[in-house]
Amino acid sequence: MLNIADIRKNKKTIIEKLLVKNFKAESLINSVIEKDDLRKINQKNSDQVLSSSNKIAKEIGLLFKSGELEKANLLKKDTSALKEKSKELITTKNNLEKEIKEILVQIPNVPHDSVKKGNSEAENEIIKEFGEIPELAANAKPHWELTDQFDLIDFKLGNKITGAGFPVYKGKGARLQRALITYFLDKNIEDGYTEYLPPLLVNEESGFGTCALPDKEGQMYHATEDNLFLIPTAEVPVTNFFRDVIVKDFPIKCTAYTPCFRREAGSYGKEVRGLNRLHQFDKVEIVQVEHPDKSYQTLDKMVKHVSNILDDLELPYRLLRLCGGDLSFASALTYDFEVYSAGQKRWLEVSSVSNFESFQSNRLKLRFKSSEGKSQLCHTLNGSALALPRIYASIIENNQTEKGIIIPKALRKYTGFDIIE
RNA sequence: GGAGAGGUGGCAGAGUGGUCGAAUGCACUGGUCUUGAAAACCAGCGUACAGCAAUGUACCGGGGGUUCGAAUCCCUCCCUCUCCGCCA
Incomplete structure (x- = not known):
């Protein structure tokens, strides 16, 4: 606001x-x-x-x-x-x-000077590409075939017990998911973030605090009996830790793994195939509370951090600066990371790193005392480090070989195996 | 789910109708003292809105009511704690 x-x-x-x-x-x-x-x-x-x-x-x-x-x-x-x-x-x-x-509450955040006008994601600005796009065999498969073939994810079972968009991970498939979560958390902790494990349901006030409400009301699952909302991202509970808080020391760095729940009303087609778009997915989030003078420096650091993780996973990716039309309601500047998924031959968004400046803080009443003793709004930032499903998809698609799926070196310590056969 | 207690400033905690925006203690900030520190002493110390300012107004969980006047009484909602029940 x-x-x-x-x-x-x-x-x-x-x-x-x-x-x-x-x-x-x-x-x-x-x-x-x-x-x-x-x-x-x-x-x-x-x-x-x-x-x-x-x-x-x-x-x-x-x-x-x-x-x-x-x-x-x-x-x-x-x-x-x-x-x-x-x-x-x-x-x-x-x-x-x-x-x-x-x-x-109807007026979105003001974009940063570096944001260019544009109508849709097609006009996002590609800043840089990293890594090599792998040359796969002609018969390379998309992940939804691989997960089936190697018995990693049972989409049909998820349909049966819940519905579309709620996959069941299985065996090494489940193990890989868990490995990624732990790996991401460890990377974030190593970078100075404190790990949290927050509630997955939040009250209305928290939804409002991070601007999920009223803006995205229809996108959240709502437990009406208790008027609680299933979180669409850990950003909501974690950022709300700081609602009505007067901060003493900067920066505050938090990381949290949570499942995320999104109704994704209106999504359909090829875009939502397999792991591409789910109603429930896992994500490790990073959140920072920063002094206004330093928030853009911090945004750059967060981008660098996410880059490092993707480098480690040996995934080809590109960094985009979102154009005005694609920028979210609350964000002043957002960088997206997209990973190339060779089985589908397309780029998949795996992380979004944003500076909200004081837009959330104003709703949260998240402040600090300036040197003159005046209360001033803090800046809040967050990013995915990282969202699991599409990383999962690209890892198995890009690393498929005749022998099986090769696990990236950085992950082997966590999976306990180096190939899925 | 049943019964009870309670929600007051950064924290602890007084205050049951009239100079109460709120005692007191702790914490914090400045000063005196000290070679320095501690202790002691003195002073300051909530937030928001309006105003150049003086100042005014609002805020004692949220909302509503009674009253000339409400932190204090009434209604209602929310939350927390304790005990019992159920339960991973």
């Missing part, structure tokens, strides 16, 4: 920059400022009215104490008009605040 004070101060730039996200903010911003003007006037009035009623109440108190009942009763009569007036002003205040918030 943008800060109303910032909107007032930088109205023009904000409107311009939001156009990069293809978001026409002008009328919303005008109306929010208009309402904020009204709010200020209203507050001035209500402060005055409340101030006089407070004064009278105090006087009455004193008169009662000194036993001057008649005078007190006389004063009481004066209050009814004030009371009505203040009720009215407070109602107006509440309404205005509500309306202002309703508008503010």
